[in-house]
Each structure stands twice: as C-alpha cells, then as structure tokens.
Amino acid sequence: MGVTKTELYKDEQNKLASRLKVLGHPARIAILQYIINQKACICNDLVEELGLAQATISQHLKELKAIGIIQGSIEGKSVCYCIEEQIWKQFQTEFNAFFNQDVKIKQCC
Amino acid sequence: MGVTKTELYKDEQNKLASRLKVLGHPARIAILQYIINQKACICNDLVEELGLAQATISQHLKELKAIGIIQGSIEGKSVCYCIEEQIWKQFQTEFNAFFNQDVKIKQCC
DNA sequence: ATTTAATATCGTAATATTGCGATATAAATT
DNA sequence: AATTTATATCGCAATATTACGATATTAAAT
Numbered sequence: 001m002g003v004t005k006t007e008l009y010k011d012e013q014n015k016l017a018s019r020l021k022v023l024g025h026p027a028r029i030a031i032l033q034y035i036i037n038q039k040a041c042i043c044n045d046l047v048e049e050l051g052l053a054q055a056t057i058s059q060h061l062k063e064l065k066a067i068g069i070i071q072g073s074i075e076g077k078s079v080c081y082c083i084e085e086q087i088w089k090q091f092q093t094e095f096n097a098f099f100n101q102d103v104k105i106k107q108c109c
Numbered sequence: 110m111g112v113t114k115t116e117l118y119k120d121e122q123n124k125l126a127s128r129l130k131v132l133g134h135p136a137r138i139a140i141l142q143y144i145i146n147q148k149a150c151i152c153n154d155l156v157e158e159l160g161l162a163q164a165t166i167s168q169h170l171k172e173l174k175a176i177g178i179i180q181g182s183i184e185g186k187s188v189c190y191c192i193e194e195q196i197w198k199q200f201q202t203e204f205n206a207f208f209n210q211d212v213k214i215k216q217c218c
Numbered sequence: 219a220t221t222t223a224a225t226a227t228c229g230t231a232a233t234a235t236t237g238c239g240a241t242a243t244a245a246a247t248t
Numbered sequence: 249a250a251t252t253t254a255t256a257t258c259g260c261a262a263t264a265t266t267a268c269g270a271t272a273t274t275a276a277a278t
Contacts, residue, residue, distance in 0.1 A: 001267035002233030008160050009135040013142070017135040024130030025236085026118040029207075033122070036212055043255060051117050053238050058256055060236095077245040077254050083212045095208045098138075099201050103145055103192045110237040111263030134266085152225060162268050167226055169266095186224050186275040 016098060019091065022067050027052060027060050032083075035070060040082040042075075125207060128200065131176050136161060136169050141192075144179060149191040151184075 006014050022028060027050060034049055035041055046057045061081060064070045068087040072079045115123050131137060136159060143158055144150055155166045170190060173179045177196040181188045 001231065002265065004135065004234095004266065005161070006135060009139050013135045013138045017133050017138045019133075020129050020138075021133030024126050024128075024133040026113065026115060026122045026126040027236090029122045029126045029129075030118050036210065039213055044253085052114070054255075055239075055257080056237050062256085072255095074245090077247095077252095079255065082214055085212065085214050088212055092208050095204060099204045101145065103194065103197055104148055105191055105194050110261060111235065113236065113264090136266090153223085163225075164227080164269075165267050168268095171226085181225095183275090186222095188225065 016094060019067050019094070022063050022069075025060070027056075028064055031057075031060055031064065032069070035081055035083055040080050042078040042080060044078070125203060128176055128203070131172050131178075134169070136165075137173055140166075140169055140173065141178070144190055144192055149189050151187040151189060153187070 009017075023032075030050055031046055034046060038045070043054065043057055043061060046052075046061075047054050050057065052060075061070070061072070065072060068084055069091060070081050071084040072081045074080075118126075132141075139159055140155055143155060147154070152163065152166055152170060155161075155170075156163050159166065161169075170179070170181070174181060177193055178200060179190050180193040181190045183189075
C-alpha cells in the first residue's frame with residue numbers, strides 16, 4: 001500500500017486535495033510568501049532566505065510550478081519566479097468555496 | 110533525510126502548512142464534505158460511503174481530530190463525528206488571510 | 219452470559235516525500 | 249576559450265504516509 005486510492009473520490013475532491021497537499025509544506029508556504037512580498041525572485045534568493053540546499057529549493061519550485069500557482073521566466077542566467085495571477089485567483093475561488101461554506105452542526109455534538 | 114526542517118520556518122508557516130497537509134488528502138476532504146452534508150455521521154457510514162477499510166477511515170478521522178477540525182462524541186456503541194465549529198471558523202480566518210491576500214505581480218513576469 | 223456491532227489500535231507492506239551532494243546545462247563575465 | 253553564476257536533474261538515504269488485516273475494547277442486543 002502507500003498509494004492514495006484516487007479512484008474512490010470525485011475529480012473535484014482529488015483536485016482540491018492535491019493542490020492543498022502541495023501547499024501543505026512550510027517551505028512552499030514560505031516560498032509563496034516571499035514571492036508575494038518581493039513581487040518576484042530568483043531561486044538563489046530563496047536558497048539564502050530559507051537555508052535549504054539549492055537542489056531542494058529547485059524541487060519545491062518545480063512542485064509549485066506543477067500546480068500552476070507560480071511561473072518562471074528565464075532572465076539571462078537566472079529564472080525569475082512570480083505568482084501566476086490567473087491561477088492564484090482560480091485557487092482563491094476554489095478554496096473559498098470549500099472553506100467559506102456554511103457549516104451546520106447537529107445538536108448531538 | 111525525509112524530515113521536514115521545521116526549525117527553518119516561522120511558527121505561523123509551520124502551523125498553516127501542517128493544517129493544509131491534513132486537508133491535502135482526498136479521503137479527508139470527502140470525509141469533511143460528508144460530515145458537513147449530513148451534519149454528523151459515524152465511522153461506519155464513512156466506510157460504506159467511501160469504500161476504504163474501517164481501519165483506514167478510523168486513521169483519517171484521527172488525523173482530522175488531531176487538528177481539531179472535527180470532534181467525536183460517544184453515543185452508545187458508536188461515535189458521532191461532527192465539525193468543531195469554533196476551530197472551523199478559526200481555520201476559515203487563517204486560510205482567508207493567506208489565500209485572499211492581495212498579490213501584486215512584477216512586470217517581468 | 220453470549221453474541222453482535224462499532225470503533226480504535228497495532229503491526230506491517232508498499233509507496234511517497236524530503237533533502238542533499240554530485241553532476242549537467244546554459245548564459246554571462248573575464 | 250576559460251571561468252563564473254544560476255538553475256535543473258539524477259540518484260540516493262532517511263523518514264513519512266497510506267492502506268489494511270488482525271486484534272482489542274466497549275456497549276447494545278439477544
């Protein structure tokens with residue numbers, strides 16, 4: 001075992017969960033917050049800022065890119081990373097729909 | 110390796126990430142949605158609804174309980190699970206602060 | 219008292235994730 | 249052309265997660 005049984009769930013549930021999973025790591029939260037604060041940055045800035053190895057930062061950036069939330073554009077010998085605004089807004093909508101839904105509690109609890 | 114270096118991040122980042130991590134599994138999303146729809150349910154309902162083994166559901170419920178988002182109260186030979194409203198609202202506030210922050214994009218990207 | 223029902227926990231196998239050194243690639247600098 | 253700089257990828261070790269069968273526990277039903 002060790003494999004999530006994605007076939008048991010609705011596409012929407014798998015999609016939401018896989019996005020939340022990517023965000024569920026402090027390095028990736030820190031990376032996003034740094035990019036948001038600085039507007040944009042390069043990989044090496046994050047290596048210095050966070051204190052993880054360059055290979056590790058690069059891997060986290062790859063995962064963030066994979067869900068589309070950030071974008072990297074080549075600028076000479078470095079890569080400029082920034083938030084992908086369209087996708088960020090999509091995520092906002094999706095997360096708001098989930099987290100801001102009205103929860104009604106039964107008396108028993 | 111294989112250990113997240115939590116000492117590198119701010120408490121807030123670790124807290125947010127660990128909560129998102131728990132939500133980053135489709136079974137746990139499905140469980141939350143089912144509880145929200147039904148107002149409350151027992152473990153066995155979820156076993157039938159989701160098609161995972163009882164031990165597996167019980168483990169997922171344990172993780173959701175660990176972050177406080179659900180609560181279980183004994184009712185005879187079963188346990189009634191429901192959303193913990195106070196914590197849910199806390200999470201709403203925390204997630205909204207993160208996801209609904211204003212993101213400004215640099216021209217380069 | 220015995221059986222049934224619901225849940226939790228233990229142990230374990232399969233797989234995934236995290237982190238990093240080493241190396242590859244590619245652009246800028248000397 | 250050689251060096252420097254920035255990043256990506258590979259391969260690996262350590263650890264974490266997922267899932268489940270088996271078993272334990274506890275309350276209700278017979």
